[in-house]
Amino acid sequence: MYPIILKVHLAVVAISLVIFLGRSLLALAGSAKAGHPLALKGAGAMLLLVLLSAAGLCVSIGQYPFVDGWLTEKLIGLVAYVALGIISLKRAGSKPVQLVLAAAALAAFAATFTVARQHAGFLL
Template sequence: MTYLTLKYLHIGCVVLSGTGFFLRGVWMLRESPWLQKKVVRVLPHIVDTVLLASAIAMAVISAQYPFAADWLTAKLIALLVYIGCGAMALKRGRSKQQRALFLVAALVAFAYIVSVASTRNPLGFLAWFA
C-alpha cells in the first residue's frame, strides 16, 4: 500500500471517528437509545483500529516518529488527552454536566490534533495566538 493510499485511508478514518464521537456525545447528552445499538458500540473500535494502523504504517514509511518529530509527539500527547476526555465524556463522567464538559474538551483536543496534522506544527491552531 502506498503512502498516499494510507494517507487517504487515515483521513477518511479521522472523519468517521470524529463524526462518530460527536454523534455519540450528542446521543449521550440526549440519553438516546441509539447508544445501545450494537453497531454503535462496535464500529468505533473498528474505525479507530484502522486509524491507528494507518498512522503507524505512515510513520514507518515516512520514517517520522513521535519523540523524533515534534509535531508527531504533540499529536500523540493530544491523542492521549482526547482518549481520556472521551472516556470521561461517554462512560466515566459522574453527571451529565461533567460529561458535557469532557465532551467539549475532547472535541477541542480532536480539533487540535487535526490542526497539528494539517500544519505539521506542534502548536497547531494555537500558533494563531502566538
C-alpha cells in the first residue's frame, strides 16, 4: 500500500505547487483570477489531500511528527510554505513584497521537499 500512497502524495504535492505558482503569477500580473473561488477551492482541496496522504504515509511507515525529528521539520516546513503562500497572495502590500514572500514560500517548499526526500532533517 505504501507505494500507492506515496505516488498519490507526490502527485498532489506537485499539483499543489503548480496551483500556487499559477496563482502567484496571476497575482503578480494583477489578475483577479488569482483569488477566484475555484482557484481557492482547488488549493484547499490539494492541501487537504496532501495532509491526508501524508497521514497515510506516516501510518504505513510507523513514524510520526513530534516523535521523529525529520517529520516534525517536514510539518513545520509545510506550515511555513502554506503561511507564506497565503500571505504572499492575500496580504502582501506591494508587488516587490509579494515577490519576496512567494520566493520565501518556494524556499520553504524546497527545504520541506529536501527533508522528505532524505528522511533527515536539517535541525532535528
